Amino acid sequence: MKKSALTLMAGTMLAAAALAENPHAGHDAHAHHTPMHAEPATHGHSLFHLDAEWLTDRGESFRLDDLAGKPTVITMIYGSCTTACPVLVNDARRIDRAVPEAIRDDLQVVIVSFDPARDTPERMADYAESFEVDAERWHFLHGDPADIRTLAAMLGVRYRDNGDGSFDHSNLITLLDADGRVARRSEGLARPVGPIVEKLVGLRASALADSAAH
């Protein structure tokens, strides 16, 4: 706590010093790869309303409502990203490995690329393979640029093509319930998986209670 306050103070002083020289310099004080903060996302509405066709790393057609009836962990990345994105995919894998087996059997993981030009289904297949995940439940999606932007807006993920093969983007992992509604979000990298795992356990319990009641 003390350390971060000191860092903040130092940062403010540096920025102030830079500002004294040039009124615009404060903007430069931020390092590259500062993530874009995620926007709030609408809860209570299903993402399955998105009427878009995607292509998976297996070259198969895919729609978000194919996920109906199962919980899903979803995140957005780009394949040539060597910094935040592998961490995000690994975070999704950490969640996948941390849940009880009965839940894992159902859990779907969706990784959507911002970069349809480079991240072809073939390339996403290589990418998927490098993560050694369950190909049955993990879907690496390639889509139309307009659909990618729509999905990002629905999730509250901000991103921008920098034109040099890199993208600025929010680091966000979202848990969708079986109806495609946002159940939990985790912003940042290498965050503890506990909150999402607990939510998955809770969703499972209420699904079981529901089916017992009927």
Next chain:
Amino acid sequence: MRTLLILLTLSLPTAAPADDNGIVFIDGGDWELPIVREVATGSGRVDDFLLDARQVTNAEFLDFVRAHPEWRRDRAPGIFRDARYLSHWPQADALGESNARPDRPVTRVSWFAARAYCRELGGRLPSMTEWEYASERQRQSVGTSPEDYARELFSWYANPGAGSLRSVAEGEAPGLGIHGLHGLVLEWVEDFQLVLGRGDDIDLLTGSCGDTARFLPEFDEAHYATFLRFQSRSNYQPDTTTSTLGFRCAYDPE
């Protein structure tokens, strides 16, 4: 001063009159956004594009809603629009008086709805860069001084006129042949959320002098006025609808 401006506008020949479809060709060029948002600033390339000469009207949007009832205000999924979507229409599929007249710009449309409309027409929303580029080219073409531009924009913000909007097109389109880029209603752009690039740990909406100054490449009235537009955009969510926010579509040249 205003009279002078109007006289000036009327006396200028129309540079590129809109074609029959009401679409204007905007030739691209090297250009830089009038806001500082990059670590390394520098001009970028704006490619040629086509832009609607005027904002989309209530009548046009009603046609779209009739053809695609999934976009009616009583059917559109809540994730795609807030509760005020098209609420100024007397019915879900009928227009009315005042701002619900057929020739008035359609307002109370979400970003999702605006994009769906443009996509249906084979177009898209303009990018923020394209919109701002067209805006600046239009100002140059009309010959609006930076001071007059700033004054008019400030006065629009002071009184956006949402109580009684004008028609989307009155008289001959000035400058590049575009109606109502400034002074009617604000417009959606595709990447409205990208007000800030790297290093966006700054609260844009507080508009403090220090934070604001970081975004202005030049400290004059016109840049400050333009900045207000970016500030407005930063306040939207994709499901937002307001009485002062409409849109027009852009298209890629064939």
